[in-house]
Amino acid sequence: MTSVHADIDALKGLHEALVRYRHAQREVAGRGEEEIKVVRASLEAKASRWRAQMEQCQAEFGACQERAAQAAEGSAADGPTAGDDPVDCSGYARAVEQCGERLEQIRRWQQRIDAQASEFQGTASRFGDLLENDLPRTEEHLLALIRSLEAARRVQAPGA
Amino acid sequence: MVTRPDRDGDQQLRLLDDAWDKAAQHWHDGMSRQFEGGHWTPLLRESRGYLEGLHKLMDMLEAAERDTEG
Numbered sequence: 001m002t003s004v005h006a007d008i009d010a011l012k013g014l015h016e017a018l019v020r021y022r023h024a025q026r027e028v029a030g031r032g033e034e035e036i037k038v039v040r041a042s043l044e045a046k047a048s049r050w051r052a053q054m055e056q057c058q059a060e061f062g063a064c065q066e067r068a069a070q071a072a073e074g075s076a077a078d079g080p081t082a083g084d085d086p087v088d089c090s091g092y093a094r095a096v097e098q099c100g101e102r103l104e105q106i107r108r109w110q111q112r113i114d115a116q117a118s119e120f121q122g123t124a125s126r127f128g129d130l131l132e133n134d135l136p137r138t139e140e141h142l143l144a145l146i147r148s149l150e151a152a153r154r155v156q157a158p159g160a
Numbered sequence: 161m162v163t164r165p166d167r168d169g170d171q172q173l174r175l176l177d178d179a180w181d182k183a184a185q186h187w188h189d190g191m192s193r194q195f196e197g198g199h200w201t202p203l204l205r206e207s208r209g210y211l212e213g214l215h216k217l218m219d220m221l222e223a224a225e226r227d228t229e230g
Contacts, residue, residue, distance in 0.1 A: 010186035017179030024172040025207070031165035032214050039221040046228050102228075109224040116220050120213045127210035130203065138199040145191060 008149050015142045022135045029128060036117055040110070047106045054099035061092035166214040173207050 068087035180200060184192065 006186040010183040014179050014183035014187075017176050021172055021176045025169060028165045028169040028172065028214075029210075031168075032218070035165065035218065035221060039225060043224060043228060106228050109228060113217075113220060113224060116217050120217050123210050123213040127206055130206045134199075135203070138203065141195070141199065145195075 005153065008146055008153070011142055011146050011149070015139055015146065018135060018139050018142065022131050022139075025127075026131055029124065029131070032124070036113070040113065043106055043110050043113070047103060047110070050099055050103045050106065054096065054103060057092065057095040057099050061089060061096050064089035064092045164218050166211055166218045169207075169211045169214060173204075173211065176207075177204075 064087060068089055071087050
């Protein structure tokens with residue numbers, strides 16, 4: 001490389017870097033979108049599991065309350081019997097509450113992600129536009145500069 | 161190990177920035193100043209804005225996964 005052409009070589013290097021950047025950032029943007037989809041699906045799967053768990057807990061709690069009501073009726077009719085423990089449904093109630101809390105926690109994350117993703121959409125769309133339209137134009141502009149510099153040097157060369 | 165896309169994006173921007181620095185050492189005429197104002201600066205601004213947004217979102221996705229484990 002001669003120092004006379006150092007600027008041309010530098011521009012060629014910049015042009016190559018811009019092309020690599022465009023391809024690499026396209027891949028980054030694609031992975032970013034994929035990551036959002038994956039986490040949304042993961043949260044939905046978790047919510048679905050907790051909903052099923054909630055249904056089961058509610059059914060168990062309901063059955064326990066029924067047993068408690070029957071036991072209470074029996075006690076009222078026959079009087080308390082020694083060894084009869086009152087039916088305690090508090091564990092089932094706690095389990096229902098915990099399922100509800102987990103579902104609520106997931107729902108809050110889903111809402112936050114939706115809000116953040118929606119806010120990000122504008123920026124991502126502008127960046128996508130830059131990668132698809134502006135950057136190729138910038139690369140073309142650089143190529144034109146390189147060509148014009150090379151042409152000027154060829155013209156100058158005989159007399160140089 | 162798979163790295164986060166925002167971190168790879170940052171790395172790509174650093175590489176491009178290095179390429180610009182290298183080019184700027186040999187290219188400093190009126191055209192280079194025009195290129196800087198018309199192409200380079202907007203490219204940097206959009207890229208940084210995008211990567212900051214992506215970084216925030218990736219942080220949130222990680223936190224959501226962590227917080228809802230189990």
